[in-house]
Amino acid sequence: MTQKPLLNSFNPGNANELDAPTKALIARRQRALGAGYRLFYERPVYAERAEGIWLYGKDGERYLDAYNNVPSVGHCHPRVVEAIAKQAAKLNTHTRYLFDVVIDYAETLLATFPPDLDNVMFTCSGSEATDLALRVARDFTQAEGIIVTRHAYHGTTAAAAEVSPSRGATSPRIRTVGAPDFYRSPDGNVGAQLAEEVARAIDSLKKDGAGFAGLVLDTVFSSDGLCVEPAGFLRDVTDVVRAAGGLLIADEVQGGFGRTGSHMWGFARHGIVPDLVVMGKAMGNGMPIGGVVGKSHLFDKFGKSNRYFNTFAGNPVCCAAALAVLEVIESEQLMANSVAVGNYLRTALADLARPYPQIGDVRGAGLFAGVEFVKDQSTRQPNAAAALACVNALRDKRILISTMGPYGSTLKIRPPLPFTREAVDLLIKSLGECLTQI
Incomplete structure (x- = not known):
């Protein structure tokens, strides 16, 4: 099957069919924002x-x-709104000063992860988090090669777009593998199939001199069409990645923060512990915050040779919002x-x-x-x-x-x-x- 996907997208050529206020706002948007932004639906x-x-x-x-x-x-949750307003009225600046709320949030967030995942680095988005995770993985392994699923989306920065083949990006240091598709392979072992394909991709990267730094997986395979069952099918591929000396990077931007219900994180449904976890979107309920949670020895090595600073990442207002999100998830069950x-x-x-x-x-x-x-x-x-x-x-x-x-x-x-x-x-x-x- 080689057909191109049909996108849920507005065609500006049909603007004349819309009511006058919507048509006027779209015209203003196009003049100010340009053609790079996409609207949903035939009628936005x-x-x-x-x-x-x-x-x-x-x-x-x-x-x-x-x-x-x-x-x-939920949109405009009162507890999140209150947390944002209170912190914004007190102070908001970068993380080179000490703030209780930033550390409170980091500790509360890490408590939702397995003990081995004991550090967090903040970003402003999931795209930036993917970018940072790739840097950490490449620094630790001293290799460049990354494997992703064939229709994955992991972000919009230059590095994240490179591992987002659904957006058409290609690179000689990236290999793609087919995502699990239990619907079209009902009698097959999707976990074993994925592991075998990843093993071949690792060999290809090593033969071409890129080496193998890691496998990036959206733990619910949302851009690939959603594959969540049977739980546990990621264990085989995790073993393959570890045996080859690479890191497993779990993208939880869509599958995390209780989305799957049974577990806080999508990877936990499979009984695995990744090396790095990428987060964004749901993290701040609309506030711009993302992050990478990982094993401290990876961040320790990265910190010795790299200076990481992000002016707005993990700022007190966004951390206050994100802390409120975790509290709401728990208190409202x-x-x-x-x-x-x-x-x-x-x-x-x-x-x-x-x-x-x-x-x-x-x-x-x-x-x-x-x-x-x-x-x-x-x-x-x-x-x-x-x-x-x-x-x-x-x-x-x-x-x-x-x-x-x-x-x-x-x-x-x-x-x-x-x-x-x-x-x-x-x-x-x-x-x-x-x-x-x-």
Whole structure:
């Protein structure tokens, strides 16, 4: 299958079909921001405010957010807002001074990890965190070669983009491997297949003189279409990486912070401990903070030969927000909610899908679900056009989701963690209405 993915994207050429205020704002946006930014949906969403799992337009119309993991504990959560305001009213500057809140957050965050992962370095985003993790891995191994999955996305800096083949980047020091696809290999051992392919990629890097620094994996394989089951399938590839002297870098930007429900971190579902963990997005509930958690001996070596400083990374205001996020996850039992509501969501999706041959698979863990559209059940050929049509039909019903996967054929349902059964019922009702039209 070589088809290019269809993207959930607005075509500026269709602006004349929009209402006057939206059309005017898009024109202003294009003049000021240029062509590099992308809007979702055939009819972009014009949002003015948000609360919990809802976004609100200028006229008070509300949209159910079943997509955004950045406001992981809900849009504008009062506890996070209060933490930001209090700290901003006291002090906010770089980390070359001592602050309680920065250390409080670092200690609280590290307490959610296995003991071997005992240091954290802060960044302003997940992209910067990927960049930093690559630097640490290459410094420690004295090798350049990195392996990623074929449709991975790990960020937008020069180094992160180099390991993001979904954005078209290539490099002689990068090798790509196929992501696990249990739907299309139901009888195969996806873990063993991944380990074998990684072993071949390691040999290729070493033969070409790049050496092997590490394997970077999104622990839920979201950009590759979402592969979360069976839990434990990453153990084989972890052994291969360690035997070859490389580091395992777990990207938890989408799979972390309780997203899968059963565990705080996606890697923990597989019973493994990576060497470095990359975080971002959900970390600050909308505030710009990311980080790399790792084994202290890696950071010790890196610190001896490299000076790392990032003016805004781990600043007190962002750390106050991030600390509040962890407190909310615990106090509101959002991981338990992710399990309960996530199970309810996938059961409802599976029940809904039965009469519709265009749905080939429903999969997920916690509050992360994928619904894969196919042209034919027997060949399992992806149907990106149907998936995208469904996304835009839902948007017109004020339900916000998107697509994912190498072909853009899988619905991406990844709501804030306080999502409710009532919200699932609304999503399922609206999705059912859309399916009858596709």
